[in-house]
Every structure is written in structure tokens, then in C-alpha cells.
Amino acid sequence: MEERVAIYPGSFDPITTGHLDIIRRSAKLFDRLIVVVMSNYRKAGSHAFTVEERVELVRKCTADMENVSVDSYMGLLADYARQQKAVAVVKGLRAVSDFEDEFQQALINKRLNEDFETLFLAASSENMFLSSSVIKQVCVLGGDVTPFLPERVSQEIIEKLMKG
Numbered sequence: 622m623e624e625r626v627a628i629y630p631g632s633f634d635p636i637t638t639g640h641l642d643i644i645r646r647s648a649k650l651f652d653r654l655i656v657v658v659m660s661n662y663r664k665a666g667s668h669a670f671t672v673e674e675r676v677e678l679v680r681k682c683t684a685d686m687e688n689v690s691v692d693s694y695m696g697l698l699a700d701y702a703r704q705q706k707a708v709a710v711v712k713g714l715r716a717v718s719d720f721e722d723e724f725q726q727a728l729i730n731k732r733l734n735e736d737f738e739t740l741f742l743a744a745s746s747e748n749m750f751l752s753s754s755v756i757k758q759v760c761v762l763g764g765d766v767t768p769f770l771p772e773r774v775s776q777e778i779i780e781k782l783m784k785g
């Protein structure tokens with residue numbers, strides 16, 4: 622049987638414990654999961670980390686997960702999914718705030734490529750309030766963001782954010 626590949630796209634600027642939770646949970650559902658660092662045009666120019674840095678951070682956090690790989694892509698998600706023969710795109714949903722935007726993206730992606738489904742995983746309650754942008758704000762203002770970052774990369778992320 623052909624392996625079932627899923628992709629998990631996002632900006633990951635930087636990766637948080639919320640992202641890592643979605644990666645762990647979705648990796649169990651598929652033969653292979655590709656985490657894809659993308660450049661969101663609405664956020665372009667405002668990224669704290671370069672694409673290469675973001676990829677490297679995700680790689681370090683997922684090094685012990687055998688069926689997870691990390692990639693970057695600057696084009697259309699629907700095209701990337703086709704190239705990888707992905708059967709699903711995984712998205713994490715935090716309360717209502719993500720819903721409208723994610724629903725719109727799922728529908729447009731379905732129009733662009735009928736071969737994959739968008740799978741929404743509910744954020745776990747402890748990560749519900751977490752976003753990369755909140756972490757960046759709190760960190761720059763001197764708050765301790767260590768609990769919200771994957772342990773392996775927390776110091777590296779904090780140092781980079783403090784340097785600005």
C-alpha cells in the first residue's frame with residue numbers, strides 16, 4: 622500500500638510548544654509527516670527568524686521523531702501537496718480565532734487541489750492561548766517565555782529575540 626503522507630504548514634516564527642504538540646499528535650496518524658516552513662505574504666517582512674533558521678529550529682525539535690521531516694516552500698500549498706502526493710494538510714485550531722481564516726484556506730485549497738483533505742486538530746487546552754507573535758511580544762518586554770518554547774531550542778530562540 623502507498624504510504625500516507627501529510628503536511629503541516631506554517632510560519633513557525635518561531636516554533637512553540639503548541640506547534641510541537643500538533644506535530645507529535647499528527648505524526649501518529651500518518652506514515653510520514655512533512656513540516657513545511659512557509660512565508661506568509663501577510664507576515665512577510667515581519668519575520669523574526671529567517672526561513673533557514675526556522676527550518677533548523679523545527680529540525681532540532683523533531684530530530685527524534687522518525688517519520689517527521691522538515692522542508693520549506695515559497696509557492697502554493699496546493700502545488701506542494703501535489704508534488705509530495707500528500708493525502709492531508711494538518712492545521713491546528715485555537716478556539717474561534719483561527720476558524721474563519723483556516724476555513725477559507727481549506728476551501729480554496731480544495732478548489733486548487735481536490736486530492737487532499739484539510740485536517741483540523743484542536744489545540745490542547747494548555748496551548749490554546751499560544752502564538753508565535755505573543756511569544757515574541759512577551760519576550761521582548763522581558764517576560765519569561767521558556768515554558769512556551771520547546772526545551773531543546775528555548776535558549777537559542779530567546780537569545781535571538783533579545784538581540785532583536
Ligand code: ADP
Pocket residue numbers: 630631632633634637638639640643711712713714715719743744745748749750751752753754
Ligand atoms: P502563528 O504565527 O499563528 O503562531 P503559524 O502560522 O506558525 O502560527 O501556524 C501554523 C499552524 O499551527 C496553524 O495551523 C496554526 O493554527 C497552528 N498553531 C499555531 N499555534 C498553535 C497552538 N498554540 N496550538 C495549536 N495549533 C497552533
